[in-house]
Amino acid sequence: MWQPDRSSKQALYQQIAAYMERRIFYGEFPPGSILPSERKFAEQINVNRSTVVQAYEELRASGIIESMVGSGTRVSKYKWGAPKQTPDWLQYLEGGTVVQPNQSFLRTIREELDTGRLLIDFASGELSPDLSPNEAIRLLLSEHSLHEDLGYDNPQGYVPLRQALVSYLQQYRGIRATESSILITSGSHQSLYLITQRLLSPGDAVAIEDPSYYYSLPMFHSAGLRLFRLPVDEKGVCPEGILSLYREHNIRMIFVNPNYHNPTGRVLDPSRRERLLDVCGHLGIPVVEDDPFSLTSFAGNPPPSLKSIDVNSTVLYIGSLSKTVASGLRIGWMVAPQSVVNRLTDERQQMDFGLSVLPQRIAAQLLSSDHFDRHLQRLRQELSHKRNLLIDALQRELPGEVSYTLPQGGLHLWCKIKRPVDDGRLLEEGMKRGVVFVPGSVYGSESGYVRFTYARPQPDEIGPGISKFAQALRAVVK
Amino acid sequence: MWQPDRSSKQALYQQIAAYMERRIFYGEFPPGSILPSERKFAEQINVNRSTVVQAYEELRASGIIESMVGSGTRVSKYKWGAPKQTPDWLQYLEGGTVVQPNQSFLRTIREELDTGRLLIDFASGELSPDLSPNEAIRLLLSEHSLHEDLGYDNPQGYVPLRQALVSYLQQYRGIRATESSILITSGSHQSLYLITQRLLSPGDAVAIEDPSYYYSLPMFHSAGLRLFRLPVDEKGVCPEGILSLYREHNIRMIFVNPNYHNPTGRVLDPSRRERLLDVCGHLGIPVVEDDPFSLTSFAGNPPPSLKSIDVNSTVLYIGSLSKTVASGLRIGWMVAPQSVVNRLTDERQQMDFGLSVLPQRIAAQLLSSDHFDRHLQRLRQELSHKRNLLIDALQRELPGEVSYTLPQGGLHLWCKIKRPVDDGRLLEEGMKRGVVFVPGSVYGSESGYVRFTYARPQPDEIGPGISKFAQALRAVVK
Numbered sequence: 001m002w003q004p005d006r007s008s009k010q011a012l013y014q015q016i017a018a019y020m021e022r023r024i025f026y027g028e029f030p031p032g033s034i035l036p037s038e039r040k041f042a043e044q045i046n047v048n049r050s051t052v053v054q055a056y057e058e059l060r061a062s063g064i065i066e067s068m069v070g071s072g073t074r075v076s077k078y079k080w081g082a083p084k085q086t087p088d089w090l091q092y093l094e095g096g097t098v099v100q101p102n103q104s105f106l107r108t109i110r111e112e113l114d115t116g117r118l119l120i121d122f123a124s125g126e127l128s129p130d131l132s133p134n135e136a137i138r139l140l141l142s143e144h145s146l147h148e149d150l151g152y153d154n155p156q157g158y159v160p161l162r163q164a165l166v167s168y169l170q171q172y173r174g175i176r177a178t179e180s181s182i183l184i185t186s187g188s189h190q191s192l193y194l195i196t197q198r199l200l201s202p203g204d205a206v207a208i209e210d211p212s213y214y215y216s217l218p219m220f221h222s223a224g225l226r227l228f229r230l231p232v233d234e235k236g237v238c239p240e241g242i243l244s245l246y247r248e249h250n251i252r253m254i255f256v257n258p259n260y261h262n263p264t265g266r267v268l269d270p271s272r273r274e275r276l277l278d279v280c281g282h283l284g285i286p287v288v289e290d291d292p293f294s295l296t297s298f299a300g301n302p303p304p305s306l307k308s309i310d311v312n313s314t315v316l317y318i319g320s321l322s323k324t325v326a327s328g329l330r331i332g333w334m335v336a337p338q339s340v341v342n343r344l345t346d347e348r349q350q351m352d353f354g355l356s357v358l359p360q361r362i363a364a365q366l367l368s369s370d371h372f373d374r375h376l377q378r379l380r381q382e383l384s385h386k387r388n389l390l391i392d393a394l395q396r397e398l399p400g401e402v403s404y405t406l407p408q409g410g411l412h413l414w415c416k417i418k419r420p421v422d423d424g425r426l427l428e429e430g431m432k433r434g435v436v437f438v439p440g441s442v443y444g445s446e447s448g449y450v451r452f453t454y455a456r457p458q459p460d461e462i463g464p465g466i467s468k469f470a471q472a473l474r475a476v477v478k
Numbered sequence: 479m480w481q482p483d484r485s486s487k488q489a490l491y492q493q494i495a496a497y498m499e500r501r502i503f504y505g506e507f508p509p510g511s512i513l514p515s516e517r518k519f520a521e522q523i524n525v526n527r528s529t530v531v532q533a534y535e536e537l538r539a540s541g542i543i544e545s546m547v548g549s550g551t552r553v554s555k556y557k558w559g560a561p562k563q564t565p566d567w568l569q570y571l572e573g574g575t576v577v578q579p580n581q582s583f584l585r586t587i588r589e590e591l592d593t594g595r596l597l598i599d600f601a602s603g604e605l606s607p608d609l610s611p612n613e614a615i616r617l618l619l620s621e622h623s624l625h626e627d628l629g630y631d632n633p634q635g636y637v638p639l640r641q642a643l644v645s646y647l648q649q650y651r652g653i654r655a656t657e658s659s660i661l662i663t664s665g666s667h668q669s670l671y672l673i674t675q676r677l678l679s680p681g682d683a684v685a686i687e688d689p690s691y692y693y694s695l696p697m698f699h700s701a702g703l704r705l706f707r708l709p710v711d712e713k714g715v716c717p718e719g720i721l722s723l724y725r726e727h728n729i730r731m732i733f734v735n736p737n738y739h740n741p742t743g744r745v746l747d748p749s750r751r752e753r754l755l756d757v758c759g760h761l762g763i764p765v766v767e768d769d770p771f772s773l774t775s776f777a778g779n780p781p782p783s784l785k786s787i788d789v790n791s792t793v794l795y796i797g798s799l800s801k802t803v804a805s806g807l808r809i810g811w812m813v814a815p816q817s818v819v820n821r822l823t824d825e826r827q828q829m830d831f832g833l834s835v836l837p838q839r840i841a842a843q844l845l846s847s848d849h850f851d852r853h854l855q856r857l858r859q860e861l862s863h864k865r866n867l868l869i870d871a872l873q874r875e876l877p878g879e880v881s882y883t884l885p886q887g888g889l890h891l892w893c894k895i896k897r898p899v900d901d902g903r904l905l906e907e908g909m910k911r912g913v914v915f916v917p918g919s920v921y922g923s924e925s926g927y928v929r930f931t932y933a934r935p936q937p938d939e940i941g942p943g944i945s946k947f948a949q950a951l952r953a954v955v956k
């Protein structure tokens with residue numbers, strides 16, 4: 001059992017509050033769940049009851065927990081619930097601190113995969129290696145001297161790549177960007193990091209989706225942000241709660257992944273998109289649009305980006321080649337107002353002195369060549385084929401026991417298990433049988449879900465993988 | 479003229495102290511220079527004299543300025559002045575914040591270079607493109623499928639590269655490292671960043687060399703560190719001041735670049751190395767050894783690393799391929815205790831989700847191949863040839879007007895101008911004539927120096943470049 005550190009300068013009640021916040025944050029106490037009583041918890045960790053009372057008071061003040069007459073303390077469910085202005089960008093250019101990340105199920109899965117044991121992998125959120133355009137990259141490397149003149153490059157990103165992205169963004173995402181409004185980053189991840197570290201300050205409140213991209217969570221936490229969750233349903237994230245979150249908690253930014261959302265695979269409904277931009281435009285709250293999956297769209301024409309209909313410059317747009325070309329290239333980008341790009345460029349120069357130039361050259365060449373369109377066509381076909389194999393396997397192995405929205409793009413299927421299930425135990429049983437997937441509770445507050453990444457396993461592994469999964473499920477629910 | 483922000487929450491005197499510290503830090507007031515009187519400064523920025531008195535008091539308390547009876551306030555010259563223990567690594571694993579960088583001369587130079595105008599470049603601190611092993615890289619790319627399976631990689635760095643570095647470190651630097659004690663970073667720069675952000679806390683005092691690597695300065699500043707400078711003379715950095723810095727300011731870390739130091743090109747004397755490790759070992763202060771230049775050693779056998787004689791695990795060792803292979807690959811590494819590597823790995827995963835895997839594969843292959851040794855031989859020859867051309871040109875163009883220590887390795891020559899000179903005007907005159915170099919005042923407190931990077935220009939540009947420089951110098955001193 002955790003114990004507060006009595007030699008620390010931080011007050012005991014603060015340590016306890018921080019500890020409980022972490023546990024809540026990492027899903028040990030989902031929204032609506034009951035916390036241990038003050039008395040009991042105080043006994044467990046050997047402090048006075050009044051210290052725990054004070055810690056809970058702290059959490060209550062920040063809206064994380066709430067007391068209910070006669071029935072203890074529970075984790076808040078955050079009740080969710082629009083004049084126009086451009087965000088005050090300059091005001092966002094202040095502060096940030098650093099803390100450590102954390103994993104749990106994901107670390108277990110990673111360790112299991114690292115053993116080298118043969119596993120069917122529905123967990124790694126990326127393409128299988130054969131889905132990357134390896135042959136095109138080989139050709140480009142042999143035709144062009146991409147490896148020559150490998151000197152320090154522009155910290156904002158290799159200019160020809162930014163030029164190629166101007167066309168890419170116009171053609172595929174309806175976004176009119178300029179070279180100088182694009183910052184190249186190490187995947188979308190580094191764009192998110194720079195935003196959380198440089199545009200927000202510790203203590204700032206932000207709204208994120210529930211569920212949402214796992215690896216953004218420790219990053220938000222490190223930046224000292226207070227997180228409020230907006231539920232995601234069939235039509236994507238619900239913008240209803242934004243106004244009241246703004247009034248109650250003064251949220252300063254909203255993070256969304258509108259197309260083929262990770263982990264649910266869902267697409268944000270057009271009227272909700274308008275509503276979202278409307279509300280945020282009125283309140284002057286920037287929306288961060290994280291858009292790594294759009295080009296996988298099985299039907300060919302991905303839903304438009306929020307940025308393409310953003311008239312108030314409310315949106316910071318983030319893209320990546322990780323989910324369409326190769327995640328290990330580490331090529332991502334942000335489209336943002338010039339002042340933001342300039343400041344974040346300075347920041348990133350301090351962090352890493354710019355991205356390696358070789359992958360940037362490959363990306364620039366690839367995006368400007370015919371290879372890219374051909375690659376996308378093949379990618380979409382293969383991905384929809386793998387999705388179909390997964391659906392077939394689920395229907396065969398678990399008829400009536402699971403439900404899901406059929407993803408029309410992206411890498412993931414979000415699968416509800418109809419009977420109640422402990423997803424940690426399910427993972428354990430799965431690993432015993434040689435299959436890994438991600439327990440849904442990793443991503444947010446909804447329980448009873450599993451994320452299957454159909455993009456990762458080989459086609460002939462999908463059926464056997466789901467049959468192992470079905471066995472694991474039977475071992476857990478019986 | 480700067481003015482304090484009266485709407486800020488920060489007290490006026492604190493704003494003023496922070497502002498003056500920045501000006502001092504960026505060289506506007508070199509050590510020993512006199513600050514404006516409290517009365518005059520108060521008038522200029524429209525505050526009460528007592529507020530400036532309070533601000534100066536603050537700076538005095540942190541040892542940055544000192545008052546002299548009857549002659550005002552001046553920037554401290556920092557007077558520099560040993561039982562053993564391993565640094566308490568765990569204690570270093572806390573805190574950090576983020577601020578923006580700054581440039582001045584360097585930004586001017588960069589902008590000038592970016593215009594595309596033909597300039598002879600003694601300013602960019604890197605190899606000319608032809609000195610990189612382009613042919614070897616081309617061969618490796620055509621022989622191996624380095625571009626296949628570009629999935630997310632280990633955030634600590636590509637395992638075969640860490641393995642190759644274990645041999646490299648043993649063979650070339652006498653360091654016994656293990657795969658798990660190596661963290662691959664985006665150049666040495668990211669290693670320094672992770673150290674300053676993650677192992678130190680705002681307000682911590684550290685000792686650095688005077689002069690020192692320019693781009694580390696904004697990074698230190700961002701981390702909120704208080705900097706104390708140890709002078710570098712013919713024998714490298716003087717360890718004498720460490721003890722008193724420790725006593726007076728409780729310095730928590732020391733940053734040194736012992737071999738072919740940037741910008742002076744000097745090598746730390748063997749007895750000073752022992753003394754440095756001795757003192758720091760006694761005090762338990764970690765020494766960060768920044769070692770990017772050693773393998774350029776013209777004589778072939780570089781001076782040993784501090785890390786190779788470090789019995790107390792006092793040294794965090796940082797290396798890079800930037801100065802020996804190519805800076806745009808962004809391959810660097812840190813050798814550190816496992817606990818430090820683990821924590822910094824988590825931190826870097828949050829920042830960028832790991833380095834691009836392609837340059838790491840190229841580096842791994844290159845280091846494990848015969849190409850590498852052959853490349854080093856050619857590199858050393860060419861660099862010493864360029865150094866000779868520079869020396870010849872200086873002797874021809876400016877006999878008796880400049881002095882320097884002859885560098886035995888590295889990329890830079892640190893050139894003293896014997897007559898007093900305003901190095902900013904010298905740069906201006908140089909740029910008019912088509913030559914760029916770095917004014918010495920960028921690096922620290924010594925004035926009247928210029929850094930020439932002989933590695934960067936082509937051999938046939940060196941003579942003409944120095945002749946332009948000589949004209950510029952005559953325009954300034956006459």
Ligand SMILES: Cc1ncc(COP(=O)(O)O)c(C=O)c1O
Nearest residue numbers: 125187188189213257262320322
């Ligand atoms: C929604 C979302 N955003 C961002 C990322 C980060 O990806 P990268 O940094 O590789 O672009 C991921 C990766 O899984 C993701 O799913």
Ligand SMILES: Cc1ncc(COP(=O)(O)O)c(C=O)c1O
Nearest residue numbers: 603665666667691735740798800
């Ligand atoms: C002394 C020193 N350290 C570190 C660096 C950073 O180099 P890199 O990040 O490219 O390895 C430099 C670059 O000039 C340097 O001179």
